[in-house]
Amino acid sequence: MSTTVDLDQQRGAPRDRRRAELREFLRSRRERLAPTEVGLPEAGRRRTPGLRREEVAVLAGVGVSWYTWLEQGRDIKVSDDVLDAVARALLLDEVERTHLYRLAGLNPPQRQAAPSVPASPQMRRLLDAWAPGPGYIRDRHWNFTAVNEAARLVFGYGETDHNCLVSYFTNARYRVLHQHWEEIAPAVAAGFRADAARYPDDPEFDRIAEDLAQVSAEFAELWARHDAAEHSTAVKAVDHPEAGLLVFDATLFPVPEHPGHHLILHNPRPGTGTTQRLERLLRSQPGGGTPTTN
Known part of the structure; x- marks a missing residue:
């Protein structure tokens, strides 16, 4: 369903600044386009560069007056459907489309998730360079796409660990190492449910959760709570045997x-001696802890 916001409901300096930014953004995107780029014929010499406002309006399927008012930052109602049409007419990329939404006072649409892809060489080098700090990359289903050697040593990840959520509830070594496993488990399950809600048409989340619930009663109980939470930071304490x-x-x-x-x-917390212990752990490994990712 389309959402709508009335620009005249926004008050004060932030509103005025947003309108000015919207006006300049739309004008600059319009002026950078040649008619031939959008399938229009050349119409002789133009006094100003780029497309005319009426041409953008025709391409977007909106009224000329309405588009003019939009570009002027006037008090008008805008909808996500119409903004999408304007974005297509102006050949905006995804970042520019999101910017347009924000300037118009609408929440940007959720970006479509990319299919799971292997970590790029640049990201693998970043993980290796992060040593002795543990690090890994996961896709939208929490599948590992790259794990550095420090993460394997610290968290006990082995060759059978392919999914962050599944490993949390089924990797016995990880559970023994993690000092606060039981306290954090509800947040882990809630985080996966929140991510699943971002992609309601993706059945893979349900498959992962259903399969995990069959082998982990603790996860099944937590999943049945329907808790949802988002976390961008956390503290992890590991009682490593070595x-x-x-x-x-x-x-x-x-x-x-x-x-x-x-x-x-994962960044060693200052004042805990973690950095020194971690460096000794990596040096004690065959090859002296040479960084590797896979």
Whole structure:
């Protein structure tokens, strides 16, 4: 269903600044386009560069007066359907379309998640460079696409660990190492449900949850609560049998070129001695802890 916002309901300086930004943005996008780029014939010499307002209106299927008022930042009602039409007419890319929504006072549409893809060489180098800090990349279904050696050593990930959620509830070694497993488990399940709600037409979330509930009664109980939560940071404490207590600040970063994918980096918490213990742990491994990702 289309959503609508009345621009004259917005008050004060922020409203005026947004209108000015909207006016300049639309004008600049219009002026950068040649008629031939949008399928229009050349119409002789033009006094101003780019498309005319009436041409944008025709391409978007809206009234000339309405588009003129929009570009002028006038008090008019705008809808997401019409903004999408204007975005198509002006050949806006996804970032520009989102910017247009914000300037018009509407929430940007949810970006479509990219299919799971292997981590790029650049991202793998980033994970390797993050050592001795643990790090990994997961896709929208929480499948691992890359895990650095520090994460494998610290969290006990093995060759059978392919999904972050599944590993949390089924990897016995991870559970033993994690100091606050039971307290954090509800937030983990709630985070997966919140991510699933972003993609209601994707049945893979239900499949993962149903399969996991069959083998983990604890997850089944938590999943039945229908709790949802979003977290971009967390504290993880690991009681490692070789290194001792390791405490990390974990931060989740979206991967812009692959919507739905996230980079999770763990930074040793200052004052806990984690950095020194972690470095000793990596040095004690065959090869001296040479970074690898897979």
